[in-house]
Amino acid sequence: MRKECYTKSILELWNFNKEDIESLTKDDIIRAINSYDKNTMYGKLKSIDDLLGEVIRNESGYIVGAKALQNFWFLSLNFSAVDMDKTGNYAGTADWASEEVLDWENAFLQVMENVSKTLNNTYYYSGKSFGDISNAAMFQDMDLLCIGIVIMVIYVQLVISKFNWLEARVVLGSVGMLTIGMAFIVGAGLCSLFGVHYGPVHTSLPFLLMGLGVDDMFVILSCWDELTEEEKNLPLPEKIGLMLKHAGVSITITSFTDVIAFLIGSSTILPCLKSFCIYAAAGVLMTFVFAVTFFVACFVLDLRRVESKRNGIFPWIVHENYVPNECSQKRISNKTFEYVYSNIILTTPGKIIVVLITVVCVGFGIESTLKLEQRFKTEWLIPAGSHLAEFLKVKNFYYPEKGFDAGFYMGALDYSHELNNIRDAASRLENMSDVTANVVSWVEPFRDFVLYNFKHDVFEEPLDDVRFHLFLSKFLNSPRYAKFQANFIFDGDLECGAPTPRIKMSIIDFHFHRFENPRDQIPAMHRVRDLAENANFTTGDKFATTWSKFFATWITDELIDIEVMRNLQLALLCVMLCTILLIADWQICFWIFICVLVTMVNVCGFMQRWGLTIDVVSCIGLELAIGLCVDYATHVGHTFLTVHTGSRQDRAVKTMSSIGCAVLFGGLSTFIGVFMMSQSSVYTFQSFFKIFCLVILFGLFHGLVFLPVILSWIGPKPYRVHKPVPQSEMEIS
Template sequence: MPSKKKIKSPQQVWESVSTIFVHFVESVFFTLGIIVAKHPWRTITITWIFVLLSCIGLLRFYIEKNPMNLWVPPESDFYQDTNWYINKFGSNFRFQKILITANNILDPDTLMTVKNITSEINALQITYENKTYSVKDLCYKVPVVKLFTSNGKRSDNNSSSNSVQNNNTENDYVDLTLWVDDEYYCNFLESFSLACLQYDILDLWENDPNVIKNLTKHDIIRKLNDVKINPVTGHPVDYTTLLGGIQRDESGDVVTAKSLLTTWYTHVNMSEVDLNEVGNLVGTEDWVSVPLAMWESKFLSKIIHISSMTKSYSIYFEAGRSFADISGESMFCELDKLYIGIALMFIYVVCAISRFNWVEIRLTLGSVGLLNVGMAYISAVAWCSIIGIPFGPVHSSLPFLLMGLGVDDMFVMNACWKIVTTEQSHKSLPYKVGLMLKHAGVSIIITSFTDIVALLIGAITILPSLKSFCIYAAIGVFFIFCYSVTFYVAVFTLDQRRIQTKRNGFLFCYQHNEEFPISTDITIFQKVLSKFYKQIVFTRPGKFISIMFTLMVTGFSIKSLLQLEQRFDPKWFIPDGNYYKDFLNAHESFYPTQGYPAVIFLGEMDYKREFPQLYNVVQTFKNESYVNDLVTWVEPFHRYVKTNYNRDLKNSSSVTNLEFNNYLSRFLNSPFGGRYQINFRFTQPLHCGSAVSNITASSLMFTFLKFAGPDEYIPAMNQAKKLIKSANITSGDGYRSVWSKVFANWVTDEIIAVEVERNIELALLCVMMCTVILITNLQMCLWIFICVLLTIVNVLGWMQVWGMTVDIVCCIGLELAIGLCVDYSAHVGHTFLTINEGSRNDRAYKTVMSIGTAVLLGGGSTLLSLSLLSMSKAYTFQSFFKIFLLVIIFGLFNGLIFLPVVLSLVGPDGYKAKEVKGSPFEIVELNGKCLEVEKEMNNT
């Protein structure tokens, strides 16, 4: 009887599929290696033609400078609210500040010095397009309503010094101007001039130097505590808020102060600004016109000169452009360190792949290894430009990431070449190159493919800059792989021909005599590595200590990971040792409670009908614990109408629409409500004596308190948004929201922790799937996954120990870390599977001896290229260095210590041998060794 065919188990089926797939990939790389080695010059030419053609895409190269398109999720409320703000209001402030400190700032001589400084600032002029600009042309102007006496108090006796506070009585809103005819009053009002909005204590004496120099300390203190109305503009001001380091007497009056803050408000029409024209390469510049940016530059130059001349007091200062300037400089001024790092790595690579004789010094091959990275970088930028992906500020670090990955591939090929030349030294060069690429190619494609997948997972983020960077990096890794197996292999073949003909490594035209010795012995480094593994790692105590040490470090890392905070402060972008950081530190010291300005935006609605709801919203906001300095037009307008017209706006039926519009017009043109004109936008311009037109937008202003961290400010932001959105307002377009400039950072902080956690989990899952597909051995894939997971956990845990937090910079670094830490364990795991001869312990030893050097050298090259970043003052580079250092340390340990130890104990069997026929060469793979049976197809 014929025997029944034995049914294979699922495991046997998987092993069969695994073997077929692995040998198919190996045969593809073997064939590719032979073709490239037979036609190296043709391969180089085709590669360069492709690179040059790709450069056409650089015609569409575009650098994104708009911070809204770099750091803010386009689906976020902040993004939508900012665009609404620009469309409806279009105006923004830029602040120019001077902070002066002394033992007692309330001194006549000091105030005279302040007067001299402010006079010089006000006299600054710049020329742009044949037009001259001073601060008077660039400032935000407010109407001058001088209905007050020279001492800054109201001319009527009903006013008190507390008139600007929220606890005003109805009598404080008696408008005496209503006693005169509207036409007469409006003509009188239109005769008033405009003045620059600024907070300057010298306004108390109307900036008159003759008055200031004759002041006494008593005069200064009395005026400072009594006057609450700006004598220059007539607007309410509490001058004590401009002081820091205050001491008060028993009655609460200020008697001494150690600092004085002077602020100029400059104006920007946001709708007319092109950030791609005025922005910087880091994407940190705010909306600014070209003339204002030029004036701010001159302002900084002037105040730097003034501060260098002072001795008796200290001057700190900032301009609207300070953050953008310093953050941009800190990013690009450190590039010289990176260039030195490249030079050091070049020397390192040449030493690693060379032998110390005139023939085997591989300067050309080392140069081509770095050139390979440059080609991949140019190709990535070109193709990303073709598909319309903008270039961002973080992308400047991309060459160094690609350099680490590209050099790793070179070391892997070099390690495989040593194995091939040892076992197949008598074979032809193309065949040996094919064998080298056969073994190295599978390992390289595993690491490259997993890197690409991990980066593409990062590209699903909603943060635009991170998404763009991950796409650039993924395409760059793809081209690194392509050029490594073609261009680099072609140059490698030519360099090997040079060595075979014994031509000099410096002067190619010079050929040494035939007796010139070629090194074949094992290097000292390999001997040390062999003793380290034989006598330490693979001993029983060594294995026990390695596993226990891994568990202990991982336990400590998990404990630290649970304490890792999610926090980001833009001040971290500002390095120490510059004027702006000094200003921030001084401002934090003297004004520690100053919060964050915010705005409540209201869209088009029936304001008369919805006024009761708006009034209730204001009352609710006043009672919120996170709100300070609520300044709205709602309460003052309500009191103004009730006091002067005896009508209660909280009862919407008590007034008609026309009456409401007339009241609002008079209020906004009165001494009480003139400062609220900035809070309204109408379909027609506001005109004194006429009812207002339909309100298209309005705003209410308040200040968030100073918060300790994201645990406080993120709930406060969300609660404020929820409160205004839940208001019972049914008419109009329904738009209402809360906006603050600082929300740009808070929104990122809110999502970055979720983004990091999600991306890491998805990247680990996809890396596991990729290794299953490419390595095909489930047990090995599990161990590689565990090594990657341990590395990530250790990196996150020791980030907390190092004082780092989770922010957008660390998020980018961790995206790269996932791809990088896969490489170390994947190379070792794949090599272990290709070795069938001997016990698990012997196979583990052969694995680390064959591929361990390449993995170690690859980690060392990445570390060396980034080593000088440790001396950088830039927060971005410091963070990258710390993360990559942790990745390299833990990745190498898990890949070269923990994984080999585990494999020596419970490692899986290797790939099965298979006979491959039908090509000019017949290859029989037995016990992991390649034996060639070379035959000529046309020879019997």
């Protein structure tokens, strides 16, 4: 019996004869569909029920039409010959395939693309479609990243430049953006050097680093502007030292906390989340390193340019007697903050309103967080408009009952003596009517084959080893049952006329139902796995299990709830410990912790209201959220401790007038960085945009509004200041 490619199509009813097919009428097709012999054509076309979609029947149950038709082509693959270095895909999401298989699939996709252009309502996909499309989705929105960078550059110029020829810091702003690019490249390079894989969601990292890097830049420049007149008269190296005395500590605290939080997140058992957290930690660390070294060095060069009165846009132009206009020297944003906080927010009515808003939002956030669902579908990662997205949409509509293929796997048993146990396991699998369907077992057909041809009931009396392997060979090489060859893996080649080699593994195919509630998938998976574990095999290696390629997604769904809570708790604990060590004030650390905690509660709650669920993408987003929101409160809390004069109210106002602008502008820069994600059709970018928006909104509110109100009431005393030793005492000493 010759071997041929395995296909599944109603064209097999006419043996793929082109002339016969072209002469068919609609009545001929309907008659053949209703009267075909399921045992013909080598038994391959067992049933056409799963090939027809939205079947139309008359009163007697006779098929008279269908709205959809699907065909299958199955490819043969030698897994031991697969070289993932050659055939793997950059996204790491492709099925294993050989070069020959990929060549066939590429040709198939090209043919179907041309067919779909001329034949309407034609949809298609191949095994490599998901990998290719998810890989392309990583880079399809690079134009949005470029647009976001341009917008960010313009925004940075508007914030850091003063509107005069000398203090227009065009070059410095560009260097700041270059610093972020350098940090991403070096961080990603280091991770790749150590073998950490780069996944589809990692493309969002530049957006995150833009927000964090620009925030560090604004803090450095804000602390420069806060130098007193006496300090500004000191030599340049001393002025830079005084600037970094506060700015360096502030960004060190936030960066170190972010890095530790991400490293804690990398301890997860989910590979994608682990990889992303490692890349994020490396990126944030390198952003900090380049900010306090490369950017500060470039800032010094820019200051020397200002001192030499060189033009901020065209440095080769020197303005000898240029005097900056008076308007450009006004610190409007700082004065605006001072006015708003002293006259509105930090008044008694303002404080009461702020606390009430905070309490209401927290209550609403807790209520919504309790409703947050864990749900994820792989097709969410497929961009709309792709051939796979269109195929899945139509398939789910016309074939709503089509479930998930799976297999019941058995190892090197003594099959002759275990046939009854295998039959019982297959029977129990069939009886799980709420879980499985279409159980295709080779055991009953093998028993019928032996009983009919050799008058021996293998269920009543086991065969000896020699006859079992001989009868099994005849069974698998018979026209009707040759289809079961794919259900065995032998320790050698199967030859017609010779006993089969030792069985290394055998498979019973079945399907899961399509579950209306994704949460029903996990119990179904555990039930069939428990069935395999309790199969009661007594011979051989006794190995038995069930497996489906969908289990990877289901197990992730099962663990994601636990992983989210674990990572958030560890990250919050990390924030608390890091701020205690670096800020060295219990009360400030406590209020920073409260701000971060309340922000995360609100983010989770409003996520639910915005239609997001708990999945791998949102888990990564929440991990990043802690790193973002801790910055806002930490900058404010640390600055409050460095203000030494006045009451708590005065110190709170002074804190916000000095650092508030930098924190607000940093938050806005993060929003600008992620805003372009909203224009993407990729689910990952859409989810990150929503989460980051909530983080920025609530993080800024709690850091810039709620925390100053609390500090104006019960804030701690400032750091102790050591008075300088008088000159005479120094000389005596």
